[in-house]
Amino acid sequence: MFAYEIxxxxxxxLRAQADRERLALxxxxxxxxxxxxTGQEAPVAESHSKGSRRHRFTRAA
Known part of the structure; x- marks a missing residue:
């Protein structure tokens, strides 16, 4: 009986958490x-690289 109550x-x-997530979405x-x-555009995302053109991964041979 105890396991059933838990x-x-x-x-x-879990149901309450799912309801909160649905409401947030x-x-x-x-x-x-x-x-x-209203016709507003989304703000342009700024790059965090500070102008660096270095790629994240090295080139494959």
Whole structure:
């Protein structure tokens, strides 16, 4: 009986976590849709390399 109660509690925790994640994704989608509807462009990502042209991996022979 004790194991069953632990199982039920864990199941309830996982459901609550999934609900929170779904809500966060819905909010993110709403913000993105709001930006698209107003015509604002996404900010341009800046490079962290400070202008270096060095590649991450070496060339294959």
């Amino acid at each position: 199982h039920r509690m864990r199941s309830a925790e 819905a909010a993110l989608r709403g913000r993105r849709a709001g930006r698209r509807s």
